[in-house]
Every structure is written in C-alpha cells, then in structure tokens.
Amino acid sequence: MKIDGRLFLVTGGVSGLGLATVEKLVANGAYVAIMDVHDKEDVAGRLGSKARFYRVDVSNSSDITAAITKILSWKRDITRYIGGVVCCAGILGPAKILGKDNTPFSIESFKKVLDINVVGTIDVIRQLLPHIAIQEKDEGGERGVVITVSSAAAFDGQPGQVAYSAAKGAIASLTLPMARDLARHGIRAVSISPGLFETGMTTNMPVKAKESLQRVLEFPDRAGRPSEFAGLVQHILENSFLNGTVLRIDGATRMPSRI
Template sequence: MRIRDIAAIVTGGASGLGGATAQALAKGGTSVFALDLPAAIEQAPAVDGVTYLAADVTDTEQVEAAVATAAGSGVPLRVVVNCAGIGPSARILSRKGRHDLGLYRKVIEVNLVGTFTVLTVAAEAIAATEPDEHGQRGVVINTASIAAFDGQIGQVAYTSSKAAVAGLTLPAARDLASHGIRVMTIAPGIVDTPMLATVSEEFRETLAAGVPFPKRLADPTEYAKLALSIIDHDYLNGEVIRMDGALRMAPR
C-alpha cells in the first residue's frame, strides 16, 4: 500500500515510537494526525505533514472526533498505528499489600481498550473509503510488547494488556478482511524511548547487554521502519512480529 497522498492516524504520536512513526510517514508524503495527551503535544516538535490532535484513547468521543478530522482531511484514511500505552510496575503481592485493582484496570483501559477503541472507530471510517486497485482500503498496526510472551516480575498488568493486544490480531484481521483492511501487531523489545530517559547509563548498558544481537537498545526509528515495511507489504496480515534482537526476557 502506498503512503503518499493518504491520511494516517498515529496514537501516542507526540514522542517515542509514535513520534518516530508519525515523522517517517509524513516524510513519505502522508498527512499524519498524531493523537496524544495535551501535555505531550506541548513538548512535541513541529513537523511538516504532522497535525497534532489532543485525544485520550480511553475517551470514545475524543477518538471519534479525531478520526472524523483525519477522515475528512481530503485524502483517504488508510493507516492507523496504535502506539499509545502505559507501563507501570507492581507485583500481585508485595510489602505494600496486594496489587491495586484500580491500577490494573487503568493499564487494561489504556493499553487494550484504548487500542481496540481506535481500531474500531478508525476501521469504520476506513471501510467507508473507496478501495485501491487491489481492493485494499487500509491497514491497522497495533503495538504489543515482548512482555506479552515473556512477562517479568511486576509486569502482570502490562503483560495482561499486551498479551491481549497480540491475541486480538488474528480475529481482528479476519473480521476486517471483507472490508479490505489488514491488521498487524509489532511486539518491541527494549526500545530507547522517553520512558527510559530517567534511568542511569549503567542500567541502560545492563539492558543492552542482555540482547543477543545487536547488543544495544532498539531505536524508535527502527519501529517506524518496520511499521512502514508492514504498510508496504500487502501480504502481511493477522500476525505479530517481534522486534527484539532475539531477546527473551528473564523473570526479573
């Protein structure tokens, strides 16, 4: 699928994985609508071809408004990349007591329900477009994590949400096949995003040393490169791709 002269939605698009993807799409001629929280957008760089929209993925009305803006931009909405997410850590039982159920619900609400909300609302808009010469209307790329398969101690909420994102990939692809919409998921390993900006260089080196090859953290631009490859490769559908340097996470 070509990315020039189409519209795309990227959630979490102000920084990190979403920011790199939004910029890569815009560089290729896509009209990008980057959804994020207002505070994140305030810190986002100005990028030609990227329009920032304040939207909380857990708020259906805000998502509907953002999708309507993208769908009404004058070019067909073809691409959605879901990068918005959170990753707090807590054990089921700790010295502080049992896992906070409110925190668990919040992680599920943002990472899973938010992803599903954007997928569903955007798919409805994409399905209303005219197909291209190959019968395609669009592609949705969701973001899981290798924690979906190798969840560590303290990641029970995060792993639950990301495993569910991975699990919805195939049935979502089957549901949307008749509309010419593909669904794929990327499961990144350890990526050098703003979430790691506060940790020490020593800890970053320890993380990198655990990766079989290449022995370094991934860069957000590598996620963006993979996302663009998925968009371009019309036969990729209903699958989860690990981007992790062959890393398999230890229990802690």
C-alpha cells in the same frame, strides 16, 4: 498500501516510537493525524501542514469521537483516503501483584493499564474502521491497514509486569481474529512486538537496571532505535501480504525473569 498522499492516524505520536512513526510517514509523503494527551514539543507545528495534532486521552471515548470528527473534516478538505491507523499510545504501570508488605496491587491501577493499552487501542480502531471500510479499494484490493503495538512483555513478562503483560498479550492475541473480521473489507491487521527500545520508558530506568539488561542483549547488543520501529511500520504498510500476525523486533533478546 501506498503511503504517499494518504492520511494516517497515529496515537501516542508525540514521543518515542509514535513520534518516529509520524516522522517516517510524513517523510514518505503522508498526511498524519497525531493523537496524544499533550504536545509539549509542538510536533505538528514542526512537521508542517501535513501533520495535525489532536489532544486525546484514549481512555476517554468521547475524546476519540471528537477527534475523529475533526480528522474526517480534515480528510474532506484535503480530499485524501485514510491509509490506516498506528496505535502507539500506552503506559507501563509497573507493580507486583503482591508487594513486599503482603499487600496486593491496586485493582484501579490494573484497570488503568488495560483501559489505555487495550480498550483505548480498540476504541480508536473501532471508531475509525467504518470510515475506512466505505472507501474505494486500491489496485491491490486494499482499503486500509491497522497496526497495533504489543510488546516482548506479552511473551517474556518480568516481575512487576502483570498488568502490562496482560494488556500487551491481549493486543497480540486479538490480531488474528481482527484480521479475519476485516478481511472481507480489504483491511489488514498487524501487530508489532518491540523489545528494549530507546524511548522515554527506558531513559528513566535506573542505571543498575540498564546495565543488567545490557548483559542479556544478543545482537545487536543495544536498545532498538525508534527509527528501526518506524521502518518496520513502513514495511508493513507497503507489504500487502503481511496480515494477521505479530512481528517481534527485539534483536533476538528474550527477557530473563530477573534483571
């Protein structure tokens, strides 16, 4: 897949891994539509005319529909093909299924994690796919790429991550069948499974928790950098033989049961 000159959609694109992805794509000549619930830093304004921000709550289907309508209008104005989508929007929602006071966690909180991380991801993808599938194929027979974000928690879930692990496990599990569904359209599907990264999620962790995590890191013994995640996104887009797989990017770290 050629990045330069194509239009990509990135959800959760104003911070963390999503922001690094947006910056990487723009640096490689792409146009980027950014979906997020806020843009306090005016990311699109900072990146210039090749980036546009769309205020979207991915758990709200009508928000997605309205934004995609506007993105398609932008696509027509700039006469570009849609290269694909990178779904980075997500929340943690930590809670043990049974608390210290013997009270089960809120089912509404559990549903919210799944609504944003799983349903929101699939809703964005399913609404965009029909517009990718009607495009002309490139010289390699490709029309587009779908990149989702799973997590090390899908495989090494820790206490308090029942909801998050369920959501990210679902993203990992649906990758192969989605790739098989889309094969006849020339559209690839790949998932990235990050370990510990330097993002807002880790910045707010207690010092004790960070120190405990530091002891279980392998090599390099540090958190991943968002630019390293974005570099993997670029490689997936450019390597047409990557399809239907989940790629771990975690420095060989496997999370322990307790930290």
